Amino acid sequence: MTQSIPISCSTVEVRVHNRQVPTPENLPNHDLVLRCQSGLRPDRSAFAELMRRYGSHVDRLLYHLAPDWQDRADLAQEVWIRVYRHIKRLQDPVKFRGWLGRIATNLFYDELRKRKRVSPPLSLDAPRTLEDGEMDWEIATDDPGPFDQLTTREFYEQLHQAIAELPEAFRTTIVLREIEGMAYEEIAEITGVSLGTVKSRIARARSRLQSQLQKYLDER
Secondary structure, eight states, X not given: XXXXXXXXXXXXXXXXXXXOOOOGGGSOHHHHHHHHHHSSSOOHHHHHHHHHHHHHHHHHHHHHHOTTOTTHHHHHHHHHHHHHHHGGGOSOGGGHHHHHHHHXXXXXXXXXXXXXXXXXXXXXXXXXXXXXXXXXXXXXXXXXXXXXXXXXXXXXXXXXXXXXXXXXXXXXXXXXIIISOOOHHHHHHHHTSOHHHHHHHHHHHHHHHHHHTHHHHXXX
């Protein structure tokens, strides 16, 4: 004989109420952003988790962009204030990391202008005038070279020092391209120069870095 097991409505209700709501630590990045966008103000616990996950990313980006600035922590804090204020404007939560990087980069440029530390930009689109005529700057290609392939920690420690010694315009473009992974078009929009200038600066930066690190590269 088959026996039935009575289930009361109260039992079902208890099970439903006991179902755990995922904590921010257990949510994917996409859901954290959505939670921050759902209310009048970003959910504090979800926003704190985003800061925990992406804080080192912002710090690393500013570290490469402004290696000689002693107040990078203040700049990073301002980045997160802007993210808190404008996160509802982000239409695709999947693109949060790139959006965050653009906020940090734009803030860096704003601060540069305030400090009046930017010298007149060097146009790499214009040919250089030499004693025996003119010579164009070389344009970067998408072919990966030693700079793109080496990934050891020791190399990147030396690479950071070499990046820090680059002229401001070269350093910014190479950081946005190689470290932030931005497209040439994005870099042109952020830096306010032509696409050709961006490619030229990246080419020159790669050339300088490879020249400075050649001894290390030869040892490998």
